[in-house]
Amino acid sequence: MTARAKLHQMFEILNVSYDASDWWQEESPLEVICGAILVQNTTWGNAYTALTQLIKSEKLCINQIYEMEIVELEQLIRSSGTYKAKALALKGLAELVVTTDEGTLDAFLKIKTSDLKTALISVKGIGDETADDIILYAARRPVFVIDKFTKRILSRYGLTPTRNSYRSWQEFLHRNIEEDTLKFQSFHAFLVMLAQQSCKTKPQCSTCVLKERCFTGCKVLL
DNA sequence: CACCAGGCAAGTA
């Protein structure tokens, strides 16, 4: 079976098992952006606590973040861990947006995909994955997000690119999955859900939607 | 008490 066929089948199974419609679909672009930065190397629970603090402070807008004291920002997002680095990333991004073209987030998110990636990556604290999270879920362009889960799950199924770099993984998936924003959004969400909800403690647990083919216990793909 | 979580960047070989 080709990699393309395997990925297609995997998506079909996940698509009838999980619902990704509430996964970063209804949030505003700015909430998506902050969430993507805040969730770095922590759980969504910790990131969400920090995001809630930002919302409650009523300073969740590009200009407010750009102008507010870094120390205040740090304290608001403290619960997400590595908060000094994340505060710098948020500040850097706000500065980037404000100083680009007309200075609005709307305009910024309309930049050509490749240029958008370059711009985002230039901010300290925003790497490949966070940039692609923003491009996929905030700017809504079809780029596949490569995270630890994607690599771990697909590797279990023998689906690996020739080299292990971020670019190799992304090109591999772009070649073998129909290029569609909604599909990329769902697929990535499914992989995260699968990794988080299935077989954390014991192999082949009953809740895994892939059943005996669950990535933790299985040897063979689908 | 030890370990890890939806990374990133700087340093090393």
Place this chain on the structure above:
DNA sequence: TACTTGCATGGT
């Protein structure tokens, strides 16, 4: 190119 380490809070 590919590994290693610090970052830091909160949950198990």
